[in-house]
Amino acid sequence: xxxxxxxxxxxxxxxxxxxxxxxxxxxxxxxxxxxxxxxxxxxxxxxxxxxxxxxxxxxxxxxxxxxxxxxxxxxxxxxxxxxxxxxxxxxxxxxxxxxxxxxxxxxxxxxxxxxxxxxxxxxxxxxxxxxxxxxxxxxxxxxxxxxxxxxxxxxxxxxxxxxxxxxxxxxxxxxxxxxxxxxxxxxxxxxxxxxxxxxxxxxxxxxxxxxxxxxxxxxxxxxxx
Numbered sequence: 001x002x003x004x005x006x007x008x009x010x011x012x013x014x015x016x017x018x019x020x021x022x023x024x025x026x027x028x029x030x031x032x033x034x035x036x037x038x039x040x041x042x043x044x045x046x047x048x049x050x051x052x053x054x055x056x057x058x059x060x061x062x063x064x065x066x067x068x069x070x071x072x073x074x075x076x077x078x079x080x081x082x083x084x085x086x087x088x089x090x091x092x093x094x095x096x097x098x099x100x101x102x103x104x105x106x107x108x109x110x111x112x113x114x115x116x117x118x119x120x121x122x123x124x125x126x127x128x129x130x131x132x133x134x135x136x137x138x139x140x141x142x143x144x145x146x147x148x149x150x151x152x153x154x155x156x157x158x159x160x161x162x163x164x165x166x167x168x169x170x171x172x173x174x175x176x177x178x179x180x181x182x183x184x185x186x187x188x189x190x191x192x193x194x195x196x197x198x199x200x201x202x203x204x205x206x207x208x209x210x211x212x213x214x215x216x217x218x219x220x221x222x223x224x225x
Contacts, residue, residue: 029095030102030170039107040165042158046147047080047114051136057122075122076135078142080202082195083115088183092176100172103179108165110187112157113150117143130222138218142206149202157194164190 055063060074087109092101119139125132164187173179219225 029172030104033104033170035105035166035168038105038165038168040162041107041109042161043109043111044150044154044157045083045111045113045115046150047117047143049117049119049143052118052120053123053127055120055123057124060120060122063120073122075125075131076139077118077120078139078146079118079120080114080146081116081118082198083113084187084191085111086184086187088180090179090183092173092179095172100174101179102170103173103182104170105165105168105183108161108187110161112161112191113154114146117146119143129224131225134218134221138209141209145205145209146202149198149205153194153198153201157191157198160190160194161187 055077057073057075060077063079064074064077088105089107090103090105092103094101119136119142121132121135121139125135168186171182173182
């Protein structure tokens with residue numbers, strides 16, 4: 001039996017780096033700021049599709065990461081990658097004792113979404129053949145599902161970003177790099193639960209077209225497989 005499968009890859013990327021936030025005791029040494037004055041801009045990324053026609057069925061089967069019998073074949077695969085690109089502007093005011101700086105946030109620009117979608121069609125089927133087109137159509141359905149789920153969840157992502165910004169409190173840092181890393185972790189922690197929820201919803205919807213019945217209907221589209 002020939003099947004087409006999909007596998008997701010969850011990645012959270014942010015330009016600023018990752019490190020833990022300062023302790024509450026350190027944070028309280030910095031004067032508060034009116035977080036409502038922080039400018040926030042959130043842009044969604046629907047993902048750039050990259051088509052790959054160089055993998056064999058055996059390679060795609062291994063890439064899928066799923067256990068299946070030797071009789072099964074993987075003709076197509078779609079991998080999605082969630083990414084977040086962040087750019088924050090902030091000021092660092094020297095603390096009274098001169099041992100550290102207080103970081104005050106001014107603007108936050110985030111681009112969130114899919115970033116890149118890798119679509120694989122086994123090299124067994126030459127381009128412009130019925131089998132190739134059928135596999136590609138099936139994988140395009142996965143692409144459409146991933147984008148549709150992202151659009152549905154996007155409002156919640158934007159709300160969470162703004163909530164994180166409005167709850168922001170100035171914190172201490174010793175260097176500019178340290179400040180960037182702490183800001184990165186702050187937004188990463190705020191958005192990670194939503195990305196996991198997004199991934200779960202996308203998996204659920206993609207599974208609806210990856211059934212034995214759907215593969216049987218697909219196999220009827222072409223004479224030669």
